[in-house]
Amino acid sequence: MNLVSGIKNMVSEDNGNTSSMRILVAIVVLVFLGNWTYFNISTGTLASFDWQDLSVIIGALGVKAYQKGKENGGKKDDK
Numbered sequence: 001m002n003l004v005s006g007i008k009n010m011v012s013e014d015n016g017n018t019s020s021m022r023i024l025v026a027i028v029v030l031v032f033l034g035n036w037t038y039f040n041i042s043t044g045t046l047a048s049f050d051w052q053d054l055s056v057i058i059g060a061l062g063v064k065a066y067q068k069g070k071e072n073g074g075k076k077d078d079k
Contacts, residue, residue, distance in 0.1 A: 021067055028060040 011022045032053060040046055 021064055025060045025064045029057055032057055 011018055011026065013019045013022075036047070036049065036053075
């Protein structure tokens, strides 16, 4: 599997359609981690995340998990 197909699989739903919710969650996580990495490299230090930053990341991931549960109607996959 190459990088492009891996990213395509990551943002695709079970039926093969692209999931805008997964794309938005990925953007939120990448922006926060990108800014954190840039700040750490530019200052030469290792800063910890504030609780506000972590709550945004965990919130975005939690909303996606909640939305996925509602898509399946509360049923578990038998895969």
